[in-house]
Amino acid sequence: xxxxxxxxxxxxxxxxxxxxxxxxxxxxxxxxxxxxxxxxxxxxxxxxxxxxxxxxxxxxxxxxxxxxxxxxxxxxxxxxxxxxxxxxxxxxxxxxxxxxxxxxxxxxxxxxxxxxxxxxxxxxxxxxxxxxxxxxxxxxxxxxxxxxxxxxxxxxxxxxxxxxxxxxxxxxxxxxxxxxxxxxxxxxxxxxxxxxxxxxxxxxxxxxxxxxxxxxxxxxxxxxxxxxxxxxxxxxxxxxxxxxxxxxxxxxxxxxxxxxxxxxxxxxxxxxxxxxxxxxxxxxxxxxxxxxxxxxxxxxxxxxxxxxxxxxxxxxxxxxxxxxxxxxxxxxxxxxxxxxxxxxxxxxxxxxxxxxxxxxxxxxxxxxxxxxxxxxxxxxxxxxxxxxxxx
Numbered sequence: 229x230x231x232x233x234x235x236x237x238x239x240x241x242x243x244x245x246x247x248x249x250x251x252x253x254x255x256x257x258x259x260x261x262x263x264x265x266x267x268x269x270x271x272x273x274x275x276x277x278x279x280x281x282x283x284x285x286x287x288x289x290x291x292x293x294x295x296x297x298x299x300x301x302x303x304x305x306x307x308x309x310x311x312x313x314x315x316x317x318x319x320x321x322x323x324x325x326x327x328x329x330x331x332x333x334x335x336x337x338x339x340x341x342x343x344x345x346x347x348x349x350x351x352x353x354x355x356x357x358x359x360x361x362x363x364x365x366x367x368x369x370x371x372x373x374x375x376x377x378x379x380x381x382x383x384x385x386x387x388x389x390x391x392x393x394x395x396x397x398x399x400x401x402x403x404x405x406x407x408x409x410x411x412x413x414x415x416x417x418x419x420x421x422x423x424x425x426x427x428x429x430x431x432x433x434x435x436x437x438x439x440x441x442x443x444x445x446x447x448x449x450x451x452x453x454x455x456x457x458x459x460x461x462x463x464x465x466x467x468x469x470x471x472x473x474x475x476x477x478x479x480x481x482x483x484x485x486x487x488x489x490x491x492x493x494x495x496x497x498x499x500x501x502x503x504x505x506x507x508x509x510x511x512x513x514x515x516x517x518x519x520x521x522x523x524x525x526x527x528x529x530x531x532x533x534x535x536x537x538x539x540x541x542x543x544x545x546x547x548x549x550x551x552x553x554x555x556x557x558x559x560x561x562x563x564x565x566x567x568x569x570x571x572x573x574x575x576x577x578x579x580x581x582x583x584x585x586x587x588x589x590x591x592x593x594x595x596x597x598x599x600x601x602x603x604x605x606x607x608x609x610x611x612x613x614x615x616x617x618x619x
Contacts, residue, residue, distance in 0.1 A: 230508055233263030237501070238545065242535050249538050250490065253497030257504040264508035273503040283499045285455035286381070290374050291492035292462040296438065297328075298482040299469035305431040312428025315416045320347040321355070322402075322410065325363035330370050330435060341588045349415050352589035357599035358413075359585045360574065361405045368394040368401075368566060371439045372462065374491060378498055379543035379566060383557040388443060393563040400567075400610060404603035431469075438465035498544040505548050513552070522615035524550045525565040530608060533572025537579045542569040564615045571608050575600060 237256035244252035261270035277283050300306045306328075313323050324347075325340040344359045367373040369391050376394075380387045438461045445457035470479050483489075524546060532542035546565060550557050557565070573579055577593060586596045 230264045230510060230513060233260040233508065234510055236260070236263065241501075241541065241545065242532075249536075249541055250493035250497035253494070253501045253541070253544070257497075257501040260501070260508055260510075261504040264510075265504070269507055270504065273507045274500055276503050277496065277499045281453045282381075282455050283495065285453060285459050286377065287492035287495040289455060289458040289462050290377075290495050291488045292459070292466055293372055293374070293438070294486050294488045294491055295479070295483055296435070296462070296465050296469050298486040298488070299466060299474060299479065300431055300434065302478065302482050303469065303473040305434070305469065305473075308427040309431035309435070312426075312432070317347045317349040317415050318406075318410045318413050320344060321358040321413055322362045322405070325359045325361075326366050327435075329363040330366060330372075341585055345589065350413050353586075353591045353595040354409060354412075354599055356585040356589045356591060356596045358405070358409045360579075360582050360596065361401075361409060361600060361603070363581055364570065364574070365398060365401045365405065368398050368570070371442060372458070374494070375539040375543060376566070377458070378495065378540055379547060379562065382498075382502065382544060382547040383551070383562050385557070385559060385562055388446065390559050390562055393559040394566065397563060397567040397570075397611075400607055401603075404606055408603040409599065434465055434468045437468055438462050441465075494540060498540065501544065502548055510548070510552060519549075519553045521550060521554045521561065522612070524553055525561055526568045526608070526612045526615045529565045529568035530572035533569035533574075534576045535572075537573060537576035539569050539573040542573060560618050561615075564611055564618070567611045568608065568615075571604050571611070575604055 237260035240259055241252045241256040244255065257274075258270070261273060265273070297306075300309065309327065313320055313327075321344055324344055328340040340363060341356070341359050344355045347355075367376065370376065371387050371391065376390075377387055380390050440461075441464055442457050442461035445451065445460060446454055449457070451457055474482070528549065529542060529546045532545050533539055536542055536545075543566065546569060547557060547562075550561065550565065554561070574582070575597065577583065582596065583593065586593045
């Protein structure tokens with residue numbers, strides 16, 4: 229019954245993730261649990277999530293992070309941030325999505341898409357593809373990226389410790405994106421705005437306060453739970469973003485608009501599924517199958533990213549499978565898995581950034597896919613090659 233429960237739970241997660249990722253994870257955990265465990269054990273698995281201080285604190289941090297972007301937009305500091313961009317069209321195509329991609333706000337691609345559109349200089353489908361490609365490139369090394377935080381925690385790795393291993397993927401994506409998408413883009417942006425470029429310094433400082441403070445607190449302050457550093461860092465960045473410009477009522481309005489609680493609930497759902505997954509003995513059964521680690525990291529990682537349209541969901545499923553098969557996930561394996569799941573997520577029709585970018589410029593999804601497929605296929609092939617030699 230364990231295998232039936234696992235397949236049913238995966239089907240529920242994949243089928244329901246487009247509507248509610250956290251709800252899909254909870255329902256998947258219940259399906260796996262009640263088909264594999266006594267009801268009391270299922271309850272104990274869920275209770276373990278709440279009694280471990282790390283998970284609720286991480287959920288709180290994930291609920292605070294999107295509010296930073298919402299506060300910057302509500303106070304007008306987002307426009308200040310954009311005033312610091314270079315005037316080169318190529319730079320706008322890459323930097324506008326990359327900078328705004330560090331603000332994990334729902335529908336965030338619609339913030340950078342108008343900027344890329346305003347730059348002009350190419351076909352609509354290429355502008356949409358650039359907006360999607362570069363939006364998440366820096367997430368692999370952004371220490372407050374929800375997918376990176378959750379994935380590293382599931383793999384038993386330190387977020388800051390895996391960053392050096394993520395750098396080759398960032399460089400690869402930047403090079404492939406530049407060659408495939410920016411090679412034919414030329415010229416400068418006209419009428420880029422009247423605000424002085426120094427106006428971007430304040431929002432940039434606010435944006436980077438969180439990761440810097442997170443690193444300082446984790447490395448040099450003795451904390452009983454590491455996630456306290458992430459909560460404190462996110463709260464400090466949010467306080468700076470709202471300071472003297474947003475009242476408490478306005479900040480609550482931003483929270484309602486961004487529906488920030490969803491990000492915290494996703495963390496609860498992910499770790500609830502993991503708790504049941506482990507208590508049901510699935511890791512041991514998977515280890516007995518002797519699946520090749522490279523196939524899990526690249527093949528299953530990409531497939532789950534494409535099927536769910538959520539990288540966090542893909543990592544939440546494939547990392548426990550990898551650990552169950554291999555016993556542990558070293559940093560290089562994590563980096564390859566992260567890249568493969570990202571490439572599947574990038575192309576997924578369930579990926580909101582992809583669909584809203586195509587809709588914003590008025591082109592069919594297939595036209596944007598045509599631009600994204602060559603660099604994505606090249607990156608996946610290199611990831612498979614690295615996995616074959618390193619895993």
